[in-house]
Amino acid sequence: MSSMSGRGARAVVAAILGSLAACSSPPLQPPQQPPSREATPAPVARPAPASAEPRAASRWTAVDWQALPGWGGDDLLAAWPALRAGCQRPAPGWAEFCARVALQPPSDAMELTLLLMKHLRPWQLAADDGSTTGLLTGYFEPLLQATRTRQGAFQWPLHALPADPALRRLPRRDIDGHPRFEALALAFVDDPFALLQLQVQGSGRLLVRDASGAERLSRVAWAGHNDQPFQSVARALLDRGEVADATPRTLSDWARRNPAQVRDALAVNPRVVYFREEALPDASIGPRGAQGVPLTPGRSVAVDRSIVPLGTPLWLDSTEPWSPGAAPTPMRRLVMAQDTGSAITGAVRADFFWGWGEEAALRAGRTRQPLRLWALLPQGLTP
Known part of the structure; x- marks a missing residue:
């Protein structure tokens, strides 16, 4: 675990944002309010891939890291097992980044943050009508x-x-x-x-x-x-x-x-x-998702694979599962697209894997929240 406090980590993230902008393609300026159809730059329509599987209607808009709500506040080391598992079966265009992941595990959360910000770029997902808000549900084992x-x-x-x-x-x-x-x-x-x-x-x-x-x-x-x-x-x-x-x-x-x-x-x-x-020799290992790798509780999600390739890291902006009498609590974290589901359709749609046991079942049953999603793609790779 990182020895850096959450406040210190966020300060360093803010400091390195400027330096990364100079060594990458010019980022788009993030909106001050949640992106809308009018406030965002002209989006990139995701074309159909070379495979026979058609891409559903979606829009991808390149944004700056500052556009990700809560970026710098997540314990990214908790997402490392899911990221490493996803790199066991990398999607096209991910070989170089996954080679870096395999080379050496990060020593702390800040090192992993720097790795992601240096080699990846965020793209906000939206439906074909420009809507950037979708639905998060949950599932469990x-x-x-x-x-x-x-x-x-x-x-x-x-x-x-x-x-x-x-x-x-x-x-x-x-x-x-x-x-x-x-x-x-x-x-x-x-x-x-x-x-x-x-x-x-x-x-x-x-x-x-x-x-x-x-x-x-x-x-x-x-x-x-x-x-x-x-x-x-x-x-x-x-x-x-x-x-x-x-x-x-x-x-x-x-x-x-x-x-x-x-x-x-x-x-x-x-x-x-x-x-x-x-x-099941190890009860701490999750089931294999559609990507063919074990799911990580709290860090793996099911997506519409006709829009989001399996193995893609995603930044999730939602709220914790509903609890009687409690005010909504933000849930902003790095997750991996590692599974699919027949009911999971659309660009801004995800099913959150909570794990197993009674607590996971309770959380999964209560998960039905608004959702915004950003896909993190390697520099130079376009949707």
Whole structure:
């Protein structure tokens, strides 16, 4: 950790801003207020890449480091593991910068700040209509109790991906009780809504109890889905007045009180996610995101990869998750684009990975805040 105080670090950041401006391409002057369509310079439209994957509509505007709210106040060393992981699979144009990252870890936060400011340049992201404010949500890695065989309350299976495409595309209602799916069951859990939440999150941890009573922790990762549309089971129950809210505890309590209605309730959502099981030798390592590297709690985000290439460092300007009775607290930090999600679409859109455990679940459930984003690209690399 850096020995420099936050006030001292910010003072040094302010001092080096001027020196960096002289050795890089001339920066644009930052606006004094949050950028608007009229206040910003003419933006750069992001062209379609050479790959077959089209780029969604977005705008990228080069700005000065001073335009990043709170820059100099983040503990950048906390982002170093995510940055280093992202450089394991660098995006095109990042080889030189990632070689510097691999050469020597920074001794303190100021050294890392200088590295970023010398070799990268910030670009503010905006939607095609010029809007620079989007949405931040959160996700986490749930933990479920499980058994290897169907027994007692453990009646709800997680399935491996079927090899047969026709079998793979069956809707949820046709999968439940299907004889060919019995052999694809990886494990059985005791809470159908916890399983549904696992499918929404895309990965999770299983605490599996065997016949002897011994427990083993493993991870289940996303392996595919059945190509059916997603429908919210919680919304259907809310609309019918079956539950007062959609919290995990409320939904699980409803399932325990209404066991005969659970299958019909779940069938409202025809989409099923399939998993593969992985060993978990180190419980402190996060799941692998779409970039193929482990996610870092509090420093990895899911983005729309048609706009933001995976492996891109991002400066995030939002607020801490909502808490009853509390005033909004700024959340401004360096994060890495290392994952994707079907609901994560648009230029100013991110899903924040909080980690695992009860606190992560609570924070993820409360994360729904306004967001502004800046992408940090190597000098000379244009969007």
